[in-house]
Amino acid sequence: MNYWIFKTEPAECSIDDFANAPEQAIVWEGVRNYQARNFLRDAVKIGDQVLIYHSSCRVIGLAGIVEVVRAAYADPSQFQTDSPYYDKTATTEQPRWTAVDLRYLTRFSQVVRLDKIKSSVMMKNHSLTQRGNRLSVMPLSKEQWQSLLDLQ
DNA sequence: GCCAACGTTGGC
DNA sequence: GCCAACGTTGGC
Numbered sequence: 001m002n003y004w005i006f007k008t009e010p011a012e013c014s015i016d017d018f019a020n021a022p023e024q025a026i027v028w029e030g031v032r033n034y035q036a037r038n039f040l041r042d043a044v045k046i047g048d049q050v051l052i053y054h055s056s057c058r059v060i061g062l063a064g065i066v067e068v069v070r071a072a073y074a075d076p077s078q079f080q081t082d083s084p085y086y087d088k089t090a091t092t093e094q095p096r097w098t099a100v101d102l103r104y105l106t107r108f109s110q111v112v113r114l115d116k117i118k119s120s121v122m123m124k125n126h127s128l129t130q131r132g133n134r135l136s137v138m139p140l141s142k143e144q145w146q147s148l149l150d151l152q
Numbered sequence: 153g154c155c156a157a158c159g160t161t162g163g164c
Numbered sequence: 165g166c167c168a169a170c171g172t173t174g175g176c
Binding site for chain 1: 159
């Protein structure tokens with residue numbers, strides 16, 4: 001099993017959206033960065049666990065855990081002309097972007113805030129804590145995963 | 153709202 | 165293939 005952090009703006013999709021649909025598969029779409037896409041396409045597998053990180057909001061940090069219930073497939077939003085994620089260069093024969101499906105596991109009683117994450121030795125050199133980081137899909141080692149859970 | 157950092161685009 | 169310009173991200 002692999003461990004990940006997925007970044008999201010809670011105004012778009014938050015841990016509450018998962019918690020309010022506890023048995024449902026939720027489509028993780030709209031990733032439009034090649035490095036993040038490559039992780040989704042090549043490395044994110046069924047059963048992997050994912051920390052949900054809330055960005056660009058009042059309380060920035062880790063909000064809970066979800067699991068992967070469907071591995072890589074063509075992101076449907078790239079074909080939807082009315083979607084902000086529409087990509088006219090993508091075709092069903094040659095899709096450009098990748099989605100996965102996620103399902104709720106846990107919501108933290110309190111968000112593990114970014115400043116606390118930055119204080120973790122295990123996360124010192126992780127891209128999440130680097131200034132200017134924009135990657136929205138980030139791998140975690142088992143040790144990093146555990147250290148983040150221990151911050152709760 | 154500001155602005156630093158970053159990824160992408162496009163002219164050459 | 166280089167790199168300046170531009171648009172976006174994201175913490176503060």
